[in-house]
Amino acid sequence: MDDFGLEGRKRRLLYRSTHRGCKETDILLGAFAERYLALLDEEELVRYEKIVELDDELLYSYVVGHFLGWGFQMQSPALVIGLLHVTFLVGMSFSGFFDLSIKVPFISAMAAHNVGSFFAGVLSALIGTPCSAPFMVSAVSFALLQPGPRSVAIFQVMGLGMALPYLVISCSPGLTRLLPKPGQWMEYLKQFLAFPMYATSAWLLHVLVSQKGIHVLLPTALSIVVVSSGIWFLRVMSSVKMQASKALVVLLPLFIVGSAVYIDRFRGHDHEYGKLAQVEFSEARLARLLRKGKTVFLAVGAEWCLTCKVNEKVLESAPVQSFLRAHGVTYMKADWTNMDSTIAEYLNERGGGGIPFYELYVKGESVGPMPQIFSEKAILEILSKHLNASPNSKVSAE
Structure with a gap:
């Protein structure tokens, strides 16, 4: 019955430390386990078992000094630039400047398979994460430190809570009577919602300037102008030369990524806190x-x-x-x-x-x-x- 004793736990931990499935963490944990595992007492063994339960990416990030906090993705200027372009384009779409889902078959096919809805959720998560920290950070931080099944269960419960209104209506279709009837007001609402998207773009531009300095303002603005021009060209050409519109659908995202990488290389500046004594x-x-x-x-x-x-x-x-x-x-x-x-x-x-x-x-x-x-x-x-x-x-x- 030694497998259930201290030595048995150490043997299992040694195996798990050297067979993580990720070469980097195999080396990090394996080398430590082979050298020090035999010296650990009961209390230290419990602590090490908790470390082994951590996800490989979290563990590796911690070891190399990259601590992942809530909303950490917004610390990447390249991602901020990409989100700035996306939110501005969504605002243009809401304003009626273009509608890719109608003009480009490739986008229409994506929408038919709910891919568009998926990426809309991804966009909402990326932008909304920093604002949800006071309400969700404790649950997520706890979940990330739990064993796999328990961590997945916590995220599933959180997802269930977010989807609950839709599930309730799906289970009780009669509740749809309480929802507003479709009509022209929906078009007006869509156009109105363009302004929050423009405001989000302005906020992201403020974040970018705070990260990289005022000198990134001009190249970022020019990049948005080029993308907007591409959208206009796509709108004009989509009904004439479909091949050109398909090429532009591919080139515009590549241009946005290239702009993000280029602007991200600008040297930042020390953040000034203001006039107050701090x-x-x-x-x-x-x-x-x-x-x-x-x-x-x-x-x-x-x-x-x-x-x-x-x-x-x-x-x-x-x-x-x-x-x-x-x-x-x-x-x-x-x-x-x-x-x-x-x-x-x-x-x-x-x-x-x-x-x-x-x-x-x-x-x-x-x-x-x-x-x-x-x-x-x-x-x-x-x-x-x-x-x-x-x-x-x-x-x-x-």
């Missing part, structure tokens, strides 16, 4: 302040995180800033707009899988993470509670 995050700087017994409010955010930007307006409002100055609180910001393994590692150590993330240190000691969503009144009350002060405290006139 301290840029670094582990050494934070440790130095804590050793001195300072009170520090640390905010981790990014330009592509809309929740972060809303909270930032609250934190940088006059009452909150006056309160922080009056009580000698150092306002430290960690900007995760671009990939930064130091910030990612800090979040990982603090159990924060996503952003926004806030933590208050009072006289060198952490009082725990703050809420991810708050109003001006709420954050003042929280700060007052931990600093034993009145939320109406004002900085004295100097």
Whole structure:
């Protein structure tokens, strides 16, 4: 019965460490297991079993220093550029400038097989992920650390929740009577929805400029002009020379990808935090302040995180800033707009899988993470509670 004892578990772990199915993780885990597995005690063995349960990609990313946080895909300027083009084109389609599904048989065939619906879901997930962090990051972070079947079950339940309205209507067709009747209003609604898509494009352009600098604005705008011209040409030629339209359907995505790669090569710039007195995050700087017994409010955010930007307006409002100055609180910001393994590692150590993330240190000691969503009144009350002060405290006139 030794197979069920400590030595049996070690033999199974050795086999699983060297037969992962991915050569890189076979080498990483296999070398460790062959050298140290025999030396592990019961508690260490339990920890190693949890590591072995991790997905290969997550494990490899962690080992090489790439920490994956919520919304991390928005840290890629190339992806931001691609999404900017796609959202702008969707807006043009909603505005009635073109309708590829009608003019190009290739696109029509995709729509007939629900491929278009699939990619619409992919687009929604890519853009919407940063905004859903306060509601879903805990469940997803937990799911990624669970064994395969349990992780899949959690994602299935989340998917079931998203699809629940459609399932309810499918099971009770009579509920369709409560839905609005088709009519001309649908066309007006489609045209109106073009403006949120244009607004999303503008926001993505803002994110891109924050990542790479103002000098990427012109090439990005020119790229959008070229793509728009291609759409116009496709609209004109699709009814005359179908072969030309088919070629353009292939060339336009290639041009968008090429533009993303080209613009991504521009050298970025250091992000400027603004005129308020703020301290840029670094582990050494934070440790130095804590050793001195300072009170520090640390905010981790990014330009592509809309929740972060809303909270930032609250934190940088006059009452909150006056309160922080009056009580000698150092306002430290960690900007995760671009990939930064130091910030990612800090979040990982603090159990924060996503952003926004806030933590208050009072006289060198952490009082725990703050809420991810708050109003001006709420954050003042929280700060007052931990600093034993009145939320109406004002900085004295100097």
